[in-house]
Amino acid sequence: MSVAQAGQAPAVPYPRLHIVAMGMHADRRRVAPHDRFTVTIDVVVSEKRDRLDELVLGNFDDCTIVGDERRHTALPTGGTQFLEVLTLEAGSPGTAMITAAHLDAIDPKVGHPLRYSTDPVSVQVIAAAPIDSTYVSWSARLGRYARWFTVIVGALAFAAFGIAVALRRRARPRPEAPPVIAQAPAVPLPAPPNALALAFDAFSLARDERTLLALRAQLFAEAGVPAGATLSDALARAAMRRSLRVALVEAEAAAFGPGAARVKAGDALVAAVEAYLAPGGDGR
């Protein structure tokens, strides 16, 4: 979710909403032309509402909307989760692009209108394997023969080069390989920002043990420590990233604290991860 200043004043006043989470995801990354796929836009607000008419969809390139279903659920924390499930039909081979959906609202904490946007979603539309037609023009056939010829000649040249290299190596005495002193320790790569954002969205939508532990694991990965490490390991690696450190500490309280304190820690965790992922935060 990204946040920016809202545009010019609207005819209808902006609603006062605290947007907790906002995301857009496709159920498939690749589809065939004219295949159907779904894109889900999820928005979590702190307020109790039954409609979210302010949500503005983006543009749809190389795909058309064939279905639009809206749902909302009251969350135990007092907020509301809105889901808009779009069924889309892919167009011709290329990239089906769904640009960012957005929502203009006045954040009660800030007091002025802000624009909350999702990330855009793209789906590759890949043509099915070509089927041989009975009619192929001579020029097309020649072109195909020429490509085959190039491939075969290239493969033969590569094989000949390989054989020549192997013969040279056999002829020469092989120098002894230097002894292996130590294997470099495997350093876990930081998780892509999307993985954390997805885990965060999942936790925002349904706060349960599973989504909490998944989010905590992503925060650990973000700090650069593997699963099975402890908070002190993660904090040691995240020394310079204050908002990540705050999120890690809150995740610990939410995961291992007593029941009554978990809800509060969960709220603090959401705020901390939001701050981390916000533009200008340590996570961006």
Add this chain to the structure above:
Amino acid sequence: MTHPRAVVSALAETIVGQTETVEALVLALVAGGHVLLEGAPGVAKTLACRALAAAIGGSFKRIQFTPDLLPSDIVGTRIYDQRSGEFATVRGPIFANIVLADEINRAPAKVQSALLEGMQEHRATIGPESLAFPEPFTVLATMNPFDGDGTYALPFAQLDRFLAKIVLGHPSRDEERAIVDRYAAHDPVLVSAVATLDDVRRWQTESRGVFLDDKIRDYIIDIVRASRDTRDVVHGASPRAALALAALSRARAYLEGRAFVTPDDVRSLAPCVLRHRLTFDYRVAATDGDPEAIVTGIVARIPAP
């Protein structure tokens, strides 16, 4: 209301370095357990125990274990009073809040048993009387890793009764310089009491209420069970080790002002709970293996939740 952190700070004023030891002593006090201290002579084992007793305003007794020590020298005895014509009970040095059992492995098994029975029951029987020890009651027993001649190894079952074993190393160069600067001219001055015995009893009650999540409980059990399934270990830790690790982890969380235990609490304390409870294969000694590395390896093998 005083916090146990005040005791840690007070001890740090007297003892140079040994930060982990000082904290572990306070943790054991809060958890209501007994501690085995192992270290070379002169690394402030006795001073740490004295300072701990002084910081909580408790009574302190030191028993130097020797091969000719008798159980009555520890527990006490009944003496005939000629004037009254009756037997009077004389309580032994075990009746104190902090008892330092110096070189516990120098006394024979019957004396060790008398002490360890008292550690378990928190009371002793002298003649017809069963007398309770003052609370809090903590035994700090020391063992010298050198001078093995003429010692009696503590049986496995008795070692299990110690909540933790702390190994004291030599101070760093800077710490040693500070020791010389501070104590070359005069003896260490014990701190005045920063807490009361009532405070300690309250800490013990409150630390038992620190929340332990099921995931942490399972982590503790996994570590203890892993000690029984390790190649170089003949006898792994008992279920009492799991209880000890849970109690110490709660005490650490309490010391740090948390209402819940974290995996860090467990991981940092597991070695001192396990190291005296494991019996290692003869090959470890034969090949100059490092038991401490095996213990650390067991803890590292179990992923934290």
